[in-house]
Amino acid sequence: EAQVTQNPRYLITVTGKKLTVTCSQNMNHEYMSWYRQDPGLGLRQIYYSMNVEVTDKGDVPEGYKVSRKEKRNFPLILESPSPNQTSLYFCASGAGPNEQFFGPGTRLTVL
Amino acid sequence: AQRVTQPEKLLSVFKGAPVELKCNYSYSGSPELFWYVQYSRQRLQLLLRHISRESIKGFTADLNKGETSFHLKKPFAQEEDSAMYYCALTPLRGIYNQGGKLIFGQGTELSVKP
Numbered sequence: 001e002a003q004v005t006q007n008p009r010y011l012i013t014v015t016g017k018k019l020t021v022t023c024s025q026n027m028n029h030e031y032m033s034w035y036r037q038d039p040g041l042g043l044r045q046i047y048y049s050m051n052v053e054v055t056d057k058g059d060v061p062e063g064y065k066v067s068r069k070e071k072r073n074f075p076l077i078l079e080s081p082s083p084n085q086t087s088l089y090f091c092a093s094g095a096g097p098n099e100q101f102f103g104p105g106t107r108l109t110v111l
Numbered sequence: 112a113q114r115v116t117q118p119e120k121l122l123s124v125f126k127g128a129p130v131e132l133k134c135n136y137s138y139s140g141s142p143e144l145f146w147y148v149q150y151s152r153q154r155l156q157l158l159l160r161h162i163s164r165e166s167i168k169g170f171t172a173d174l175n176k177g178e179t180s181f182h183l184k185k186p187f188a189q190e191e192d193s194a195m196y197y198c199a200l201t202p203l204r205g206i207y208n209q210g211g212k213l214i215f216g217q218g219t220e221l222s223v224k225p
Contacts, residue, residue, distance in 0.1 A: 031211065033211065033213065035215075040120075040217060041217060042117075042197060042215045042216055042217040042218045043155075043197065043199075043215040043218075044215070045212060045213055045214070045215075048211040048212070048213075049211070050211050056211055058212060059212075059214070090155065092155075096211075097201045097211050097212065097213045098143055098145070098160065098162075098201055099157055099160070100157065100213070101156075102154045102155040102156065103154065104154055105154075
């Protein structure tokens, strides 16, 4: 089954404790992207990747890192999480930004 | 600056009534525009793209470059249309290079009452 998976789905952590949210797709898509969804703000793009080893900033990259060492994986790294990074995070993949398949979301709470 | 604005946070209509979800954008070049939908407890999914000029689930959207709008319309709303709708824009940088940015609006929650 074609899908985008994210792990974990729910995470509660404390300020400053490094964490990684994984994203994996099995559709051989070149394009992958991370978004955060906050009430009243909609979805905002954090980082995207056009292909392996090619990443670029979206609108809200501060406090996040990504890597794209393999085509199928695009992990989101929070080196030192802060409470303002409490949000619902979505990973997506596609042939390009014009048709994306979204993951189920990861709800992150930073205390 | 590139921006997508959905002025209504919540739109409530009765079943069978026409519905129009508004979307305005700000971009000096040629954009590609989309509508995404998120049903309760489901993933965000693409509803339609302006380039394909399709009608999906009875919804249509026309790009109006003069008014910089891409409103989503359906003549007769159904209860199963209740969901969160997001308008989104990706800047086009020529035919072959689209870049990777996708800019979403704030979303409009559509509630269709019986």
